[in-house]
Amino acid sequence: GENVEQHPSTLSVQEGDSAVIKCTYSDSASNYFPWYKQELGKGPQLIIDIRSNVGEKKDQRIAVTLNKTAKHFSLHITETQPEDSAVYFCADKEGNNDMRFGAGTRLTVKP
């Protein structure tokens, strides 16, 4: 299937700063965009998701924005903390089709 491009591959920020991870998808029929966080030694866990009828969604320090015209969606983490350090994956999905994942972003939050 068509891939999801994710940038950057690594991101290092100072504690308290914001972090932004961006993904681009190619299938205009995609209608579901989740973000997963994978901590060391664990499987990915869903942290936030957005559907194509919504432009932005927030959950405390985490937000996701979707630009359907440009086929971009982004994860925003504000007031980062060391425990935010992990690998983050974006994905897209259309209907019953399989989920397509980005290559991941390793976020490091320095105390």
Add this chain to the structure above:
Amino acid sequence: DVKVTQSSRYLVKRTGEKVFLECVQDMDHENMFWYRQDPGLGLRLIYFSYDVKMKEKGDIPEGYSVSREKKERFSLILESASTNQTSMYLCASLGGRIYGYTFGSGTRLTVV
């Protein structure tokens, strides 16, 4: 909460061995998936299943097979393990009203 359990966290196998990776989910989900995760390549779909005894090839099925004899269990089989199958293997399930996947903790397989 849905729980997806992978039977082994770490495995070391020899080249040519037949390897079984087991995955069990406890929420009566119809859909189950096997991915492998490699640095810089993200998650790549090996096989998936939408129902008991049903299986479909994903993007990289070569060298693998699967078995789904019961709804809750989805097994990945490496018929003859090779060193290029050294990887992290992730099982996931999907069903009910949950739209996103639920992943297991992963099995890190090393083939020597």
